[in-house]
Amino acid sequence: MWRDESVTWQVAHRPLGGLWDLLGQVDAVHGLYYLLMHGVFLAWDGGLWALRLPSVAATALAAAAVAAIGHRLAGERAALLCGLVYAALPPVQMYAQEGRSYALVAAAVVWATYLMLRERWTAYAVVLLLGCWLHEFAVLALLAHAVTAWRSRGWRIAAGAVAALLLPLALVSARQAGQQLGWLGRPSWQDWAAYAVLAGAALLLARGAGRRDLAGVVRVALPLALLPPGLLMTLSLVHPWYVDRYVLYALAGLALLAGARLAAARDWWPWLVVAALLVPAGCWSVWLRTPESRKDDALAVAAAVRELARPGDAVLFLPSRRREWLLSSPGVHDGLRDVALARSPEASHTLQGTELPSADLRAALIASPRVIALMDPAGQPLDPYLREAVKRQTLAAWFDLCSVTEVRGARVALYARPGGCPA
Known part of the structure; x- marks a missing residue:
């Protein structure tokens, strides 16, 4: 348990009245998550198991949603590969085993993306609003969805409802921003390098979008992979707000592109690339399961x-x-x-x-x-x-x-x- 998880543990164990008083002072952005964890600990005070189990379950749900989008856009083979790629990504695994809200936010955003494709606008608004109330930077997913669905009147109504119903939380958290985000600096060169790797990989995988079996995937996945982190990093040049975990859900876009590409591959070389990546990814995955992967213990x-x-x-x-x-x-x-x-x-x-x-x-x-x-x-x-x-x-x-x-x-x-x- 590192110190951010320790915050979850001690805040979620406060009585509801004390939790409400705290959120009026600080951490309103995490209020819904703390309330959820309060309920988890009331049902089962199982220590680290109870602290982390919601994140594990949410990551499984997110992987299922990535697979469902892949199935709808590119077929069964792509569905399996997209879901597996998402689950195998080391940052996804990191937050799957952490008692914070980011895995739950990712699950909500990815399922909202699937509901957008199904044009289930009421369900879309409810699920995306849930993700935004778990962490308000989930609202950046609306920009990615706008690229895909802005012509739909149903999407515009649903997006407006999400923005309007998120406004109370935004107003409260804006008053707390100084103490909430005051520890952040502007994005470092490592942040920009990581984004460059993400963007380069996504654009490379999106090549050939004119092909019928890839066009739909690219139209949905590329904006999701690039826009939320890119916009947040750009805003952070003025107001330092960027942390990669705040936009964890963008990795679903990368997983969709990679899985669909692998499913459509007719040559052997993409699988050779995957095999070469398995070794460093496996080492990273093992390291993530040690205390050394966190700032403290x-x-x-x-x-x-x-x-x-x-x-x-x-x-x-x-x-x-x-x-x-x-x-x-x-x-x-x-x-x-x-x-x-x-x-x-x-x-x-x-x-x-x-x-x-x-x-x-x-x-x-x-x-x-x-x-x-x-x-x-x-x-x-x-x-x-x-x-x-x-x-x-x-x-x-x-x-x-x-x-x-x-x-x-x-x-x-x-x-x-x-x-x-x-x-």
């Missing part, structure tokens, strides 16, 4: 703290947002004295709680014989805020550093007053 951090802690120890988070590492392990967090915490996350209607003023925090730290500090890995930039600087300065001036335990994406350090370190 909240459960490993909690285990390290549990081994180090003694009754009465203080715990300190540097920076405060790393409190998330222990909030999903209340048995560990509640057994320590959270020395900087003024109001808990539930009481303050926030994700990580609120902390004491700098002077009070400093006094509380000095009064603590031992402090377990949870910090980012070495080399990470330090938060410049006054409260965070006070934490670092007080530890350096009043405590000895006894030990540092390196955990995936974190450091767990033990500080003690002079002479108090374990032998």
Whole structure:
């Protein structure tokens, strides 16, 4: 469980009233997903299994939808291959095994695409709106669908209904955008390179669109693969909003193009390319199933703290947002004295709680014989805020550093007053 999944776990375990109060302050964009997971945990509080099972099921549904589109546009052989390609894509597998909303959003968008082809406009609007309420950047799929269906009066009505009914969420989340997306920067060169690979592969697979067996696939799949990520990256040059997982559903377009091409292939060389790609894709897939594939490991951090802690120890988070590492392990967090915490996350209607003023925090730290500090890995930039600087300065001036335990994406350090370190 990495820290984003830890947010899902602790927020979904709050009572409905507390969840509603939180969404008025932050994370409204994930509100429907948290409500869904609240229901999952009420039905079965199965830990990581319960946290991730909805994403697994949603990825299976998305693969089925990709196959259904392939079947409608290019036949049974294409259906099988399109669905298999989608399920085999490593980014799809990554979010299939993660307790966040992105796999569910992808399933909703791809099924909406299928319903668009069937001209089931009421169902289309309902399913796409569900995806948008799970994460509002699903609305970018409307641009891809417009390329295919803009001439249809039914689509225009359905698209207008989706936009209108998404507006309340957009207004609320716009007020929260500063704290919600403030951590993002403009797309890096790696982001542009990844998009160039996606676009190049999609355009290469779309060559020969004049062929009857490929024209329909290209008309649906190419806009879905290119437009949502391309537009979001372009917007992010002004307002940094881009993260690849926000438009995960674009990979369905690539899978449709690849599966249809393979189904139509009469030569052996496309299959040789597939065979060559299986080795790196397989290695990537195996790596995705290790803790090293995530930024950190909240459960490993909690285990390290549990081994180090003694009754009465203080715990300190540097920076405060790393409190998330222990909030999903209340048995560990509640057994320590959270020395900087003024109001808990539930009481303050926030994700990580609120902390004491700098002077009070400093006094509380000095009064603590031992402090377990949870910090980012070495080399990470330090938060410049006054409260965070006070934490670092007080530890350096009043405590000895006894030990540092390196955990995936974190450091767990033990500080003690002079002479108090374990032998």
